[in-house]
Amino acid sequence: MGTAALGRRGKLRARQASNSSAMEAAARWGFVARGVLYLLVGVLALRIAFGDGGQEADRGGALKEVAEQPLGSFLLWALGIALVGMALWRLSEACFGAAGPDGHKPRKRLFSLARFLFYGFVAYSVLSFAAGTAGSGSGSSDKQSEDVTARAMELPGGQWIVGIGGLAIAVTGLWIASRAALRKYHKHLKMSALHGRTRQAVDVTGVAGGVARGAVFTVLGGFAVKAAANYEPDKAKGIDDTLRSFSDTPAGPWLLVLIAVGLAMFGLFSFAMARWRKI
Numbered sequence: 001m002g003t004a005a006l007g008r009r010g011k012l013r014a015r016q017a018s019n020s021s022a023m024e025a026a027a028r029w030g031f032v033a034r035g036v037l038y039l040l041v042g043v044l045a046l047r048i049a050f051g052d053g054g055q056e057a058d059r060g061g062a063l064k065e066v067a068e069q070p071l072g073s074f075l076l077w078a079l080g081i082a083l084v085g086m087a088l089w090r091l092s093e094a095c096f097g098a099a100g101p102d103g104h105k106p107r108k109r110l111f112s113l114a115r116f117l118f119y120g121f122v123a124y125s126v127l128s129f130a131a132g133t134a135g136s137g138s139g140s141s142d143k144q145s146e147d148v149t150a151r152a153m154e155l156p157g158g159q160w161i162v163g164i165g166g167l168a169i170a171v172t173g174l175w176i177a178s179r180a181a182l183r184k185y186h187k188h189l190k191m192s193a194l195h196g197r198t199r200q201a202v203d204v205t206g207v208a209g210g211v212a213r214g215a216v217f218t219v220l221g222g223f224a225v226k227a228a229a230n231y232e233p234d235k236a237k238g239i240d241d242t243l244r245s246f247s248d249t250p251a252g253p254w255l256l257v258l259i260a261v262g263l264a265m266f267g268l269f270s271f272a273m274a275r276w277r278k279i
Contacts, residue, residue, distance in 0.1 A: 023089055024279040030086020030119070031277065033079045035270030037062050038209075042264025045243045049256040057260075058239040059122070063129050076130035083123035089279070090116035099278045100187065143238070149224065150233035159228045162236075166224025173217030180210020190276045202276070205269035212262020216242055 040062035044055050055061045066075050093112035097104035152162050179185070185206050194202055220242045227235035237245065246256040 023092060026082075026085025027089035027279045028274045028277070029082040030089060031270045031274035033082035034086065035267040035274065036066075036079060037267070038213075038270060039264050039267030040065050041239070042260045042262070042267060045256060045260035045263060048244060049247065049253040049260055056240040057243045059125065060129075061240065063126060067129075073130065076126065080123055080127035080130050083119055083126055087116050087119040087123050090119060145224075145236045145238040146234050149227055149236035153228070153231065153233055159231060163225050163228035166221045166226075166228060166236075168221070169224060170218045170221030173214045173219070173221060175214070176217060177211045177214025180207050180214060183207065185210070185273075188278055189273070190278060193276055202269065202272045205265040205272065208262045209264075209266025209269045212259050213266050215259060216263070219245065 037059060041057050041059070044057035044061050044065065047055065048057055055064065063076065063079075066072055066079065069075060090112045093103070094109050094116055098108055098112060102108060149162055152158050152165075155161060183203065183206065189202070191199075216239065220237065220239065223235060223237040223242065223245075227233055243256060243259065246259050247253045249255050
């Protein structure tokens with residue numbers, strides 16, 4: 001058999017693997033893991049809004065919360081492995097295209113590649129924490145943001161790099177919020193299987209959760225742009241400080257309450273995606 005034929009057979013097997021029931025299960029468990037993390041971050045943010053600011057409202061705080069539960073170590077490994085599944089599913093979309101009529105477009109595949117890198121990093125941080133590695137995913141997101149910003153600013157054109165990166169995050173946040181408000185997620189769901197109150201619940205959590213998530217990303221990016229403009233790396237904020245900043249607005253802690261509830265709703269929406277998402 002020639003090299004070309006072997007190559008075609010290899011590609012066919014890889015495509016079949018990407019469409020297998022195992023890959024579908026990996027994606028669905030990945031959505032469950034994402035839901036758990038967002039739900040916990042929302043709960044931690046609510047505690048901060050009501051005066052209990054002892055735990056950080058970010059991925060590190062969520063992982064510590066999981067670790068303190070019965071069978072916490074097992075749950076951490078399960079979350080990490082599930083997120084690996086999510087990353088691999090996104091990689092298969094980048095390589096072979098996603099579900100839907102436009103899933104093979106270069107733009108969609110590029111987005112899938114970006115999501116693969118993101119979930120790959122998140123999975124690594126969760127598994128590192130589960131393994132007890134120092135400086136793993138339990139670290140403060142605020143300190144990490146300051147360190148990364150400071151190192152980036154030391155590079156040639158560092159201010160521009162940080163500023164453009166922050167602007168990209170802010171624009172992504174607006175994009176996430178607008179798509180949620182317009183219910184663009186409908187095309188990814190098996191809408192024929194959703195009826196009555198179930199459909200209403202999915203829409204409430206999808207819209208409220210997506211808008212809250214988008215708002216957090218937008219403000220997070222804004223802080224990075226401000227840090228770059230003023231050449232002050234310590235002004236860059238992680239998720240925890242970004243969430244706390246909502247309490248500094250004229251609305252006081254109630255705006256943080258709304259954002260926290262929204263993030264928890266996005267966690268619930270992720271559970272719905274695990275059940276009804278087209279894979």
